[in-house]
Amino acid sequence: MATQTLGIILHGATGRICSTQHLHNALAPIRDEGGLPIGDDMVVPRLLLVGRSEQRLAEIARANNVDDWTTDLDAALADPEYTVFFEAAATHQRLATLGKALAAGKHIYSEKPVAPTVAEGLALLRDIEASGLKHGAVEDKIYLPGFQKLAHLIESGFIGRIVSFRIEFGWWVFDGTAVESQRPSWNYQHAGGGGLLSDMHPHWRYVIENMLGPIRQVVSTAWTAQPERVDEEGKTYTVDVEDSATTLLELENGAYGTILSSWATRIRHDDLMTLRVDGIGGSAVAGLRRCWAQSAADTPVVTGSNLGKEANTNKDGVDYLGDWQEIPEAVPYKNPYRYGWEGFLRHVVADAPFASDFAAGIRDVQLAEACRQSAADEAWVSLDRLT
Numbered sequence: 001m002a003t004q005t006l007g008i009i010l011h012g013a014t015g016r017i018c019s020t021q022h023l024h025n026a027l028a029p030i031r032d033e034g035g036l037p038i039g040d041d042m043v044v045p046r047l048l049l050v051g052r053s054e055q056r057l058a059e060i061a062r063a064n065n066v067d068d069w070t071t072d073l074d075a076a077l078a079d080p081e082y083t084v085f086f087e088a089a090a091t092h093q094r095l096a097t098l099g100k101a102l103a104a105g106k107h108i109y110s111e112k113p114v115a116p117t118v119a120e121g122l123a124l125l126r127d128i129e130a131s132g133l134k135h136g137a138v139e140d141k142i143y144l145p146g147f148q149k150l151a152h153l154i155e156s157g158f159i160g161r162i163v164s165f166r167i168e169f170g171w172w173v174f175d176g177t178a179v180e181s182q183r184p185s186w187n188y189q190h191a192g193g194g195g196l197l198s199d200m201h202p203h204w205r206y207v208i209e210n211m212l213g214p215i216r217q218v219v220s221t222a223w224t225a226q227p228e229r230v231d232e233e234g235k236t237y238t239v240d241v242e243d244s245a246t247t248l249l250e251l252e253n254g255a256y257g258t259i260l261s262s263w264a265t266r267i268r269h270d271d272l273m274t275l276r277v278d279g280i281g282g283s284a285v286a287g288l289r290r291c292w293a294q295s296a297a298d299t300p301v302v303t304g305s306n307l308g309k310e311a312n313t314n315k316d317g318v319d320y321l322g323d324w325q326e327i328p329e330a331v332p333y334k335n336p337y338r339y340g341w342e343g344f345l346r347h348v349v350a351d352a353p354f355a356s357d358f359a360a361g362i363r364d365v366q367l368a369e370a371c372r373q374s375a376a377d378e379a380w381v382s383l384d385r386l387t
């Protein structure tokens with residue numbers, strides 16, 4: 001097999017998601033394995049890290065055996081050796097940065113949200129399409145092993161007609177007073193592109209529509225549970241975006257579901273992110289890695305509660321978790337972000353179809369936008385197909 005080098009600029013390389021998931025868990029392993037087989041070639045990523053801190057860039061480059069890094073984005077974009085631009089810096093400058101990469105003639109792959117609004121995303125998409133360059137959006141959650149098991153159960157017909165679903169997501173993000181916050185402060189400021197809806201709801205769009213069907217309409221409410229936080233410099237600031245949201249969704253197939261998302265909740269269920277689907281044929285609950293199912297035949301006949309007369313006895317004697325079967329691993333584990341990279345590289349090099357394109361990324365933004373509008377108007381909002 002011949003070897004082909006593909007130059008990729010990683011912008012936001014010092015950030016959490018780029019340095020860990022995209023670089024360390026996806027691109028560096030592809031490179032270290034000798035490349036990705038595409039047609040008759042092995043395609044080897046050649047990486048250029050772009051960020052703001054020289055010290056952090058040097059550390060991350062060393063840790064991942066990358067030779068090239070710079071703090072000069074314009075110089076990186078001017079280098080013709082690098083034909084792909086990956087955007088994973090903090091959200092607020094995304095649109096301007098993608099516009100620059102497009103003007104420099106780079107193929108574009110972007111973290112979510114791909115744009116602040118649907119209108120701005122569509123305007124950029126028109127320019128990308130006119131340029132003939134390739135485009136993609138990160139949609140990693142469908143490749144979570146737990147969610148893949150659930151997707152296979154749905155495809156196999158086990159669930160039958162879906163009647164409802166529930167996504168539960170979140171954990172406690174400390175406000176930075178007694179315990180340092182686990183998330184950067186830009187996530188809690190409008191000017192930084194923060195807010196739970198634009199952060200998480202893009203994911204729920206592609207998860208729901210890929211696994212369960214198109215969304216017809218949503219109604220949402222959003223609020224700020226922790227209105228004051230302390231930033232990286234120890235300064236107190238006001239949170240001007242939502243850190244919690246609840247959404248009710250109606251699908252075109254008639255099923256209803258809810259999304260409960262919060263950075264101010266404590267976990268007491270199977271995982272920090274779960275998707276539960278109830279159908280006539282059975283139910284299933286997926287976490288990040290694991291998935292449990294209960295068929296119609298295994299469904300216990302529950303007649304209601306009986307607490308009895310005495311304290312501290314379990315008169316029901318029912319183990320509600322015992323009637324669920326864990327779904328075994330069907331395919332060997334692969335990092336979810338690596339699936340996206342492999343698909344995008346095949347798309348760029350061999351023109352293979354890539355479903356997670358920029359238009360999909362804009363539809364992801366559309367769900368967040370519809371939820372924000374619904375929360376402001378206190379009304380249902382339709383999710384019309386984008387044209």
Ligand SMILES: NC(=O)c1ccc[n+]([C@@H]2O[C@H](COP(=O)([O-])OP(=O)(O)OC[C@H]3O[C@@H](n4cnc5c(N)ncnc54)[C@H](O)[C@@H]3O)[C@@H](O)[C@H]2O)c1
Nearest residue numbers: 012013014015016017018052088089090091111112113184
């Ligand atoms: N797919 C996912 O599951 C997922 C998960 C987390 C974050 N993300 C997305 O990835 C992006 C980065 O998130 P993160 O958690 O890694 O954030 P982070 O704060 O850890 O990293 C942000 C990066 O952007 C850079 N940056 C910050 N402000 C900048 C500015 N003004 N100009 C240029 N660069 C700047 C920082 O130096 C850093 O490299 C966000 O858009 C977020 O929505 C996606």
